[in-house]
Amino acid sequence: MSGATGTQRAAGPRIRPHVGLRAGVDIGATKTLVVLRDDADGLLAEAETATPARRGGDAIMDTAAELVRGVLAEVGANPAALTGVGVGAAGVISAGGMVTAAGDSFSGWVGTKIDLELSRRLDRVPVRSENDVTAFLRAELGELGADRPRHALAVAVGTGVGGALLVDGRLLRGGGAGAGEIGHIGDFGDEPCSCGRRGHLEAYAGGRALTRRYAAATSRQWSAERVASSALGGDPVAMAVFERAGRCLGMAIGQATGLLGIDLAILGGGVVRSWQLLERPLLEALRQHPLVSGRSVAIRLSELGERAVALGAVALVSPAPD
Ligand SMILES: [Zn+2]
Incomplete structure (x- = not known):
């Protein structure tokens, strides 16, 4: 897959404010996918695009932040409305949200402080990240x-x-x-x-x-x-x-x-x-x-x-x- 391929799901009109509005970001070697949820309605919107894996941590963070802003705009919200953003990212991710190792599909990804860098791009909303397969397992356990x-x-x-x-x-x-x-x-x-x-x-x-x-x-x-x-x-x-x-x-x-x-x-x-x-x-x-x-x-x-x-x-x- 190459180039931006935004696929988005439209959300209906809404009047009441979102409670517990949270975004989840999946940063893989091929694509970045974002979902937006709240406590009342569950899944509100999602979007995905190609990960600029070869263009370094800044480009990868810019892409993720742009996708999050995009799904927020779909439901008429902005980053200040978020209670948190979770990230599941390819690579070994330290407890503080830094990429400490990554495969050779990525360039310039090791050393990226995901929690800090994504928060900075999204009006200081709290961000927590972990390895993508740990996030996958967390989701599967929730299903069970x-x-x-x-x-x-x-x-x-x-x-x-x-x-x-x-x-x-x-x-x-x-x-x-x-x-x-x-x-x-x-x-x-x-x-x-x-x-x-x-x-x-x-x-x-x-x-x-x-x-x-x-x-x-x-x-x-x-x-x-x-x-x-x-x-x-x-x-x-x-x-x-x-x-x-x-x-x-x-x-x-x-x-x-x-x-x-x-x-x-x-x-x-x-x-x-x-x-x-x-x-x-x-x-x-x-x-x-x-x-x-x-x-x-x-x-x-x-x-x-x-x-x-x-x-x-x-x-x-x-x-x-x-
Ligand atoms: Zn190996």
Whole structure:
């Protein structure tokens, strides 16, 4: 995707003031998506555009702020009406909202103080940020309500592969290395990873990896989605690329859940939409790594779709975040 592709949902006319007006921002390597909610009406508006990932932290913050102002304008409000803005952002995000590590889809993103910079652009409204997959997991837990588990591993397979952890009822943030970064574990072969090393899960299962691995075998530079539809049509090279992705995901999930005693994995992200291609090799590999307790790891697919990270980011600035 390239260029600004604003898609906005219109809101009806309204007279009463918004109570608890909050925005959630999902900053991914490909797109930035914003949702606007309030306590009375839930989701009021949303908008998305391409993330200027190569143009540095200032451009990324400008784009996010502009989207937030846009959805506010749709409902006749301005930043002063917001009680908070939550951000789920790609990369390792420190407790104070600074990007401390990021994949090579971004340039000039490391070092960006998201909370400070976005607040400054939005009339000093309070901003809190966290890793995008942690926000994704927060949203998924909110969906589960009373059935909320005490332990879960979230894996988001999009451009890259990210992860987040819920252990003993708490979302783990981790130290400087970031908790749950499952995309950069494993030793699955010699494929180059976005972190500069080789053989990691992301180098086999991320969308960019699927494109690269398919192109290496066929010279066709196709998106992961297109490789998926070709696999469904019986293309053996495309099928093999997804088979390997599924197997690597199953092995990495098995190891991560085994280490932490987790028996639920929640999967989301664009690549997981091709679940029918991933399911068999993933489950086969997972069965080869049973938990020592004998319990099996249940797999749940996200039902929140593209909005999951932004909705989790809203929950981060709700009155009682997890
Ligand atoms: Zn890596």
